[in-house]
Amino acid sequence: MKSLLQLSLVAATLLAIPHASAADPIRQRIFITAHRGAHEEAPENSLASIRTAIDLGCDYVELDVRKTKDGKLVLMHDSTVDRTTDGKGKVDQLTFDEIRALKFDGKTAEKHPDEIVPTFDEALALCKGKIGLYLDHKAGEVSELLEALKRHDMVSKTVVYSSHEKLREFKKLEPKIWIMPDHPDDPAKIVELADSLHPETLDGGIHRWTKEQVDTAHKHKVEVWVDILGPFDTDAGYKFGLDIGVDAIQTDHPAAVLKFLKEHNRR
Numbered sequence: 001m002k003s004l005l006q007l008s009l010v011a012a013t014l015l016a017i018p019h020a021s022a023a024d025p026i027r028q029r030i031f032i033t034a035h036r037g038a039h040e041e042a043p044e045n046s047l048a049s050i051r052t053a054i055d056l057g058c059d060y061v062e063l064d065v066r067k068t069k070d071g072k073l074v075l076m077h078d079s080t081v082d083r084t085t086d087g088k089g090k091v092d093q094l095t096f097d098e099i100r101a102l103k104f105d106g107k108t109a110e111k112h113p114d115e116i117v118p119t120f121d122e123a124l125a126l127c128k129g130k131i132g133l134y135l136d137h138k139a140g141e142v143s144e145l146l147e148a149l150k151r152h153d154m155v156s157k158t159v160v161y162s163s164h165e166k167l168r169e170f171k172k173l174e175p176k177i178w179i180m181p182d183h184p185d186d187p188a189k190i191v192e193l194a195d196s197l198h199p200e201t202l203d204g205g206i207h208r209w210t211k212e213q214v215d216t217a218h219k220h221k222v223e224v225w226v227d228i229l230g231p232f233d234t235d236a237g238y239k240f241g242l243d244i245g246v247d248a249i250q251t252d253h254p255a256a257v258l259k260f261l262k263e264h265n266r267r
Contacts (some may be wrong), residue, residue: 004222014022021234024126028265028266029266029267030241030242030246030247030248030261030266030267031059031060031225031247031249032057032058032059032060032248032251032258032261033058033059033060033062033134033250033251034049034052034053034058034060034061034062034250034254035054035062035227035229035251036062036063036064037050037052037053037061037062037063038050038053038056038058038156038194038255039108039252040108040252040253041108041111042108042111042112042115042160043084043104043106043108043109043112043115044077044084044106045064045075045084045118046064046075046104046112046115046117046118047059047115047118047122047123047126047249048112048115050063050123050126050127050131053131053254054126054127054130054131055256056254056255056258057258058131058254058258059131059132059134059248060131060132060133060134060159060248061127061133061134062134062136062250063075063123063133063134063135064076064122064138065120065135065136065137065139065140065145066079066091066092066138066139066140067091067092067139067140068091068095068099068138069092069093069094069095069096069207070095070096073119073120073121073140073144073148074096074097074099074117074118074119074121074184075117075118075119075120075123076091076099076138077136077138078091079091079138080210081094081099081102081117083105083106084104084105084106085102085103085104085105086102086103086104086105087099087101088103091139092101092139094195099117100116100117101115102114104116104117120145120148121148121151121152122266124148124149124151124152124154125152127152127154127157128153128154132157132158132159133149133154133157133158133159134158134159134161134225134250135158135159135160136161136162136182137160137161137162137166140165142169142170142173143173144155146170146173146174146177148176149174149177149264155174155176155177156176158177158178158201159178159179159180159201159225160177160178160179160180160211161180161181161182161203162179162181163181164181164197167179167180167181167197167199168197170224171198178199178201179197179199179201180199180200180201180202180203180225181193181197181199181202181203182202182203182204183202183204183208183209183213183217183224185208185213187212187213187216190202190217190220190222191216191217191220194217194220194221195220195224199222200222200223201218201222201223201224201225201247201248202222202223202224202225203225203226203227204224204226204227205226205227205232206226206228206232206237206240206241207232209224209226209244209246210244211243211244211245214244214245214246215245217225218245223247223248224245224246224247224248225246225247225249225250226241226246226248226249227250228241228249228250228251228257229250229251230252233251233252233253233256235256235260238256238261239260240259242264242266
């Protein structure tokens with residue numbers, strides 16, 4: 001009974017903490033971010049890919065936001081709809097209705113024939129209370145993105161990746177939001193960035209990180225959220241991430257990362 005109570009208290013604590021810090025012992029748990037949603041099972045940046053990431057137990061879902069010709073915020077990685085849908089054209093040259101009429105294309109589309117390109121609001125409504133958001137800011141005014149996050153009470157569960165200029169704007173308008181620039185390849189520049197931009201975390205491909213760089217970031221109270229994608233998205237890549245001390249892993253294979261981390265007592 002005592003053990004059950006202790007587990008319940010730990011679970012409640014985890015839910016109550018918006019983002020845990022790198023120095024917190026709770027962060028023995030390495031976060032998993034599903035890149036563009038769990039897109040190996042459902043179309044990327046679709047609601048189905050978000051649901052799958054939630055069902056798998058991911059901590060965050062990485063989503064890309066763009067703006068239609070008539071000013072609607074939608075999820076889309078590329079500047080065009082060509083690769084991921086049955087349509088053609090630039091997102092910012094198509095109306096919302098034109099984009100909503102499209103069907104997803106690709107290897108997972110047949111399993112999800114009713115999926116349509118979602119709005120940012122629809123994605124936030126699905127994420128709320130279930131999964132954190134790793135927002136790759138492709139387009140849209142910072143103010144309108146923050147308004148959407150506030151509407152869905154997602155500010156404290158969002159990490160934003162963008163340019164330094166845009167990240168400063170996010171912080172100026174909403175000091176509580178976490179920001180994540182790409183990391184410099186030099187420890188001295190990591191210190192400079194930590195002192196000038198004050199990010200909560202740094203991004204970057206796993207092949208660009210060293211233990212010295214990770215230790216430098218941690219010394220300055222900055223977490224390290226690496227991308228382990230493409231040829232590095234393997235057990236060897238995950239092991240290297242653990243060895244150098246990363247705090248979160250972005251992956252195209254969240255189920256594989258989850259299995260690996262459980263086997264290494266990091267979940």
